[in-house]
Amino acid sequence: MSPVDIHPDRSPFLKERIEVMYEGGSLPHIWKQVEHIQLSGATFKVIFVKMNDLTLPNKIDFDEQRVIEREIGMHIEGEADVHNPDYVFGIITLGGRWYFGNYVKSKSVWLQHMHKPRNYSIALSTRLARAAANIAVPNPLGKKAIDPCCGIGTVLIEALSMGIDIVGRDINPFVIRGAVENMAHFGLMADVVCGNIADVSERYDVAIIDMPYNHYSRTTPEEQLSLLLHARRIASKAVIITADHLDEMIINAGFAIQDRCVAQKGNFTRQIIVCS
Structure with a gap:
């Protein structure tokens, strides 16, 4: 009720x-x-x-x-x-x-989004991406969001299909092309830029960050902290999805942890951390 x-x-x-x-x-x-x-x-x-x-x-x-x-x-x-x-x-x-x-x-729109032209082995599942977008923007009216590590656009697709105003960014030009192709496949469109979060000057209500993680990424702890610091600079709220334990780093970046949950698939666990 x-x-x-x-x-x-x-x-x-x-x-x-x-x-x-x-x-x-x-x-x-x-x-x-x-x-x-x-x-x-x-x-x-x-x-x-x-x-x-x-x-x-x-x-x-x-x-x-x-x-x-x-x-x-x-x-x-x-x-x-x-x-x-x-x-x-x-x-x-x-x-x-x-x-x-x-x-x-429910028409279970998200099920259709599982069948993307481009896939990426370490991308979020469609279900988790949709849940993260809902957690980040429970009411889309007047809210602007950014996904600065958008990969092939899994979060972008779920957010856009719910009417969330969101833009994407990634440092990898290959996955950016995949994100644009995937969005177009479902008739969706958003501004997606190949570039570093450090170059962002606009302000957003929330950042949704699927943190690059150590098993598959060369991202160093210093680069992770930099990502969080810039997220704090451009957004008043963040939903951080991470396979690593980043509480201390998140606090050092200036965020306060408001809530968290765990998504587990087999032996692989991700945390979804809500920060402000």
Whole structure:
């Protein structure tokens, strides 16, 4: 339950959403309320959302779910259409109450982005890149972001597809070409420059930095610190993705660590560190 209007397409961890129109302590309370729906001749469908907090003995089986859908549908004035409805409604039980409203299902856009023309063995996974963009810019309105180590554009693609105003930069001209090609493949466009973060003079609300790491990069600790110092210079917030332990370096660069989480794939672990 949230007062924040987040479309499920934004997150790889959200599958569906109900925009709550009515709630009640029992299904009859819902039946009475849905009678007020005005469809003006449009068709509809009701979906029982399986996610709930019912204990095992109280779980609602498949047949009963269909009964609940039909009962609600009988109280809505309009024509039901299970195949191509104009409106899709959802019903869910949570915390001992029932909630009914517009049902929105994620299109899982990020899954399409896994199939890029150019790939890079050490690039972030699409899911992690999308999560990092969400963490960095939870509300895109009026925010400007930069990815100064953009590689083949994995973060750029996820951010752009969510409406985030972001630019990219990398010191490697080969991967820059890959980033431009990958973005174009999905019909996306952003300013992407081959160059060092030291050359950036503009200010940004947030920097998303997938730190070059020692297993695959010749980046020295001095170069890592320089990257963080320049990120602090150009952005008031940073989301740093690193395989190394950089807490002391991050603090020495002038950032305060606000939050962190860990993303693990097999034996390989990355930290996602939120700094301000």
